[in-house]
Amino acid sequence: MDTNSTESRWRPSPRAVFSRQFAALFEAAGNPTLRRVAAAAEARMRGARAAGQKGAVSVQRISDWKGGRNVPARFESLIPVLLTLIGEARKSSGPVPPALLDMQEWKRLWTAADDWDPDSEMSECPYLGLTSYRRRDAELFFGRSRPTGEFTELVRRTVDADGGIVVLVGASGAGKSSLLEAGVIPELTRAGQDWEVCALTPGVDPVRALLDALARAQTEPDVSAGEPEPGAASAETTRDPRGTEIDEVSAESVAAVIAGWAVGSNGVCS
Known part of the structure; x- marks a missing residue:
């Protein structure tokens, strides 16, 4: 590899891409608190699930998705959170990348992240220690x-x-x-x-x-x-x-x- 190349030396994992986009959607929505998003998502889910059925999205779970620690086990549990954030992002006065508002794109990102096997590929460590970034x-x-x-x-x-x-x-x-x-x-x-x-x-x-x-x-x-x-x-x-x-x-x-x-x-x- 040419060390003077300005091209990326590290390809982010599908999970990293998902969490990065999820964090970007939070930012586009005005960075609402996790508790507020969880409450709004729960309100959306309440009318859709059967009586006695569990499935609330916790604050910790949303935090894990945003931080890239894991991804939703089912896309259906992600939908109310996305709808909440997309609704807030649409109210923003600033420009929002169309991909952040596209549910089909989110389904693609989630599928790639959910199917990703960390042991299936080798990635260069993105942390350079005391070395400065170029x-x-x-x-x-x-x-x-x-x-x-x-x-x-x-x-x-x-x-x-x-x-x-x-x-x-x-x-x-x-x-x-x-x-x-x-x-x-x-x-x-x-x-x-x-x-x-x-x-x-x-x-x-x-x-x-x-x-x-x-x-x-x-x-x-x-x-x-x-x-x-x-x-x-x-x-x-x-x-x-x-x-x-x-x-x-x-x-x-x-x-x-x-x-x-x-x-x-x-x-x-x-």
């Missing part, structure tokens, strides 16, 4: 959707306002590199804009380091797929079709510079 790990990067979205929007606003520097500051080991590499940069490139991505360590001459990185980006198309040095800043630039030499790279070539700085216990940035 662009090729974007599909493994979870739990940072809100800061990723907020920071990406800040970069876009900066570009729309004629460019500038956007700085991400945090303690060493807090996950700045992962947020930029596996969160923000993939999100920007998914937007369909023509971004050139290069990484650099500012060093003693930050301007020269930036110009060098821009020049390399113009002559080495695959530079964005490489492994930047730990602590390197990511420079997001628009492609310059002129192939200018380093001394001819103008300020207009740079749309935005995204810098990740670590703050030590003494408050000093590094």
